[in-house]
Amino acid sequence: xxxxxxxxxxxxxxxxxxxxxxxxxxxxxxxxxxxxxxxxxxxxxxxxxxxxxxxxxxxxxxxxxxxxxxxxxxxxxxxxxxxxxxxxxxxxxxxxxxxxxxxxxxxxxxxxxxxxxxxxxxxxxxxxxxxxxxxxxxxxxxxxxxxxxxxxxxxxxxxxxxxxxxxxxxxxxxxxxxxxxxxxxxxxxxxxxxxxxxxxxxxxxxxxxxxxxxxxxxxxxxxxxxxxxxxxxxxxxxxxxxxxxxxxxxxxxxxxxx
Amino acid sequence: xxxxxxxxxxxxxxxxxxxxxxxxxxxxxxxxxxxxxxxxxxxxxxxxxxxxxxxxxxxxxxxxxxxxxxxxxxxxxxxxxxxxxxxxxxxxxxxxxxxxxxxxxxxxxxxxxxxxxxxxxxxxxxxxxxxxxxxxxxxxxxxxxxxxxxxxxxxxxxxxxxxxxxxxxxxxxxxxxxxxxxxxxxxxxxxxxxxxxxxxxxxxxxxxxxxxxxxxxxxxxx
Ligand SMILES: Nc1ncnc2c1ncn2[C@@H]1O[C@H](COP(=O)(O)OP(=O)(O)OP(=O)(O)O)[C@@H](O)[C@H]1O
Ligand SMILES: [Mg+2]
Numbered sequence: 399x400x401x402x403x404x405x406x407x408x409x410x411x412x413x414x415x416x417x418x419x420x421x422x423x424x425x426x427x428x429x430x431x432x433x434x435x436x437x438x439x440x441x442x443x444x445x446x447x448x449x450x451x452x453x454x455x456x457x458x459x460x461x462x463x464x465x466x467x468x469x470x471x472x473x474x475x476x477x478x479x480x481x482x483x484x485x486x487x488x489x490x491x492x493x494x495x496x497x498x499x500x501x502x503x504x505x506x507x508x509x510x511x512x513x514x515x516x517x518x519x520x521x522x523x524x525x526x527x528x529x530x531x532x533x534x535x536x537x538x539x540x541x542x543x544x545x546x547x548x549x550x551x552x553x554x555x556x557x558x559x560x561x562x563x564x565x566x567x568x569x570x571x572x573x574x575x576x577x578x579x580x581x582x583x584x585x586x587x588x589x590x591x592x593x594x595x596x597x598x599x600x601x602x603x604x605x606x607x608x609x610x611x612x613x614x615x616x617x618x619x620x621x622x623x624x625x626x627x628x629x630x631x632x633x634x635x636x637x638x639x640x641x642x643x644x645x646x647x648x649x650x651x652x653x654x655x656x
Numbered sequence: 657x658x659x660x661x662x663x664x665x666x667x668x669x670x671x672x673x674x675x676x677x678x679x680x681x682x683x684x685x686x687x688x689x690x691x692x693x694x695x696x697x698x699x700x701x702x703x704x705x706x707x708x709x710x711x712x713x714x715x716x717x718x719x720x721x722x723x724x725x726x727x728x729x730x731x732x733x734x735x736x737x738x739x740x741x742x743x744x745x746x747x748x749x750x751x752x753x754x755x756x757x758x759x760x761x762x763x764x765x766x767x768x769x770x771x772x773x774x775x776x777x778x779x780x781x782x783x784x785x786x787x788x789x790x791x792x793x794x795x796x797x798x799x800x801x802x803x804x805x806x807x808x809x810x811x812x813x814x815x816x817x818x819x820x821x822x823x824x825x826x827x828x829x830x831x832x833x834x835x836x837x838x839x840x841x842x843x844x845x846x847x848x849x850x851x852x853x854x855x856x857x858x859x860x861x862x863x864x865x866x867x868x869x870x871x872x873x874x875x876x877x878x
Pocket of ligand 2: 444445
């Protein structure tokens, strides 16, 4: 059982009009693996995460999460499109943190974190609050529970967003360039939280990032994608020190020079 | 003498004061209907099923492109009797006002909903909210406060249309003024007073909307 991937993309294709963004994409992610996806702008990194979060539909192929098809369900031995109930069940195993935080501006930090556990998971308010307080403590925001997003710095907002996603107890957490919208001096506090998650918690993490140093440090595997396909993947040390593909080399050279 | 103050105090003003609340109530009730029905139309219009959204669009277009007076007649003489109801003119008039203006408020709500950033929908999806929860917990609380002033403008607009209710015999300001005129043969004073009423109340309402706007701005954190 433990060898079975927690996330499995098989021949996933996704286009926007004529633009093929994911091109018969295959990827297996092992439970508790930390995987960083790197690649040039427009290569399909966000789309990869967004189809796994069911924010974007796929055109063909299958995605499995923890043994269940995400966009399909099995009926009489055949795969049919998933209905809303099935989608919600499988989607619940996945969580996501966005580049722009996307906190709910009309709710306090605490309520941002308790809202979904109460109304989606049906958790009692006291329990949800207790857990939210714990999570906000963990991300270092015990003194900001009652603050509204607009009263928080970008780094603080992003940490609330991480707590909010964790409150749903996902098995897989996705991070889409979560430090890209931050002032440089605030990047560290968010990476710090992610580092804690990676080292102290059993959690599968799929990270899209331009922070190559961080990717190298935190990841079990690096995937370099371009043109909607994986060009090269492997352990960080090898990818960064001895990339096999010319394109990986060119990409790394470009980003590491900046 | 064109203007007679004595006539104003003795005969023109008192009956108008007695019915001013009818005009105000017709506006408030009518607006309550427009506010709720408009939201409902805005939501149904977004329905993924065309069988739902298209009739809603058709209804909105129809109501917007026909005169309110006709709709008042339709509701009073046609719709409600056809439903086996025997409405008072006031009830029918209020309903017609509410339906008519709901097609305008629905556009206001729609604009408000569309102004909420996509990221809010995406975050709500990532947290596995149901569609109705997304709408009522995440989107509408952000969509509605900024459009309250625009809704308020329709309140004032509706208020100015209430004299049309006289056409089905609602004894509001206009009809009362007309009655006074028809047995005293003086029309100038009663109609002028009605005009002044509308002027005063429109100013009050507009000031109220301005203050509401300020308050909303302050209330929103950041
Ligand atoms: N909703 C959409 N409609 C049309 N085109 C889209 C849409 N979303 C993404 N694209 C296009 O798909 C391609 C891949 O986008 P994606 O956001 O996945 O790239 P990315 O690798 O995340 O890039 P970046 O590093 O800039 O974030 C881009 O060319 C983008 O313009
Ligand atoms: Mg992206």
